[in-house]
Amino acid sequence: xxxxxxxxxxxxxxxxxxxxxxxxxxxxxxxxxxxxxxxxxxxxxxxxxxxxxxxxxxxxxxxxxxxxxxxxxxxxxxxxxxxxxxxxxxxxxxxxxxxxxxxxxxxxxxxxxxxxxxxxxxxxxxxxxxxxxxxxxxxxxxxxxxxxxxxxxxxxxxxx
Numbered sequence: 421x422x423x424x425x426x427x428x429x430x431x432x433x434x435x436x437x438x439x440x441x442x443x444x445x446x447x448x449x450x451x452x453x454x455x456x457x458x459x460x461x462x463x464x465x466x467x468x469x470x471x472x473x474x475x476x477x478x479x480x481x482x483x484x485x486x487x488x489x490x491x492x493x494x495x496x497x498x499x500x501x502x503x504x505x506x507x508x509x510x511x512x513x514x515x516x517x518x519x520x521x522x523x524x525x526x527x528x529x530x531x532x533x534x535x536x537x538x539x540x541x542x543x544x545x546x547x548x549x550x551x552x553x554x555x556x557x558x559x560x561x562x563x564x565x566x567x568x569x570x571x572x573x574x575x576x577x578x579x580x
Contacts, residue, residue, distance in 0.1 A: 421568055425555040425578040426547065433459050433544075433553055434466025436578050440542070440557070441470035443571045446492060446520045448563065449536060451528030454544035459553050460526045463542060464496055467524065479526070493521030500527045538563035554580070 427433040440450075450467075452460040461479040468477045471490035478486075485497045495517075517523050517536060528535065538561025545554045557575065559568045 421559065421572070423557040423568070423572045423575055424580045425557065425575055426580050427459075427553045427555060427578055428549070429551045430459070430462050432578070433462050433555070434469065436555065436575065437463040437466030438470035439574050440540070440571065441467045442574070443567050444471075444492065444522045446522065447517065448522045449517050449528075449539040450522070450524045451535075451539050451541045452524055452526045452544070453529045453541060455546065458544040458546055459555075460544060463544060464494075464524050464526070468494055468496075471522075487521070493519065495519070495521055495523040496526075497523065497528075498526040499531050537561045540564045 425436060427436055444450075452463055454460055461477070465477045468488055468490065471492050471494055473488040473490035473494060475488050477488065477496060479498055484499070485495060488494045488496065525531070525535075528539070529541075540563075541556075541558045541560060543556045543558070546552075547554045555578070557571070559565050564571075
């Protein structure tokens, strides 16, 4: 099941991300997928605020991974600059994902082979207007299947 959504501002994308954050559990993995400028980091910022994270959240493009303390620890990973799948091992993703926090991976679709089989994919795409984003939310594997109906209902304000 895929939930199709649209936001019309950065603030709306952050609000929608906060709704998603209300449904996460320790050990959850979210893949943030989309072109440059599509809103992956904006989504992560709204998600972080909902977890009670007070630190500014920035794209970890150059540091590759950052961890933020909150209601749940948030591991924010960006694999855009990785050149080889072998470099994924250096990130210790398994340890991050199996932790008591939640892991968001920007460009996560580029390393699917190195990831567990259960995750929530959030795909952000540029839409017609400059601030509009078409967003699809899709549960893959067992971890999110039971939560997706409630999440889908709570995302109703942004449904296309």
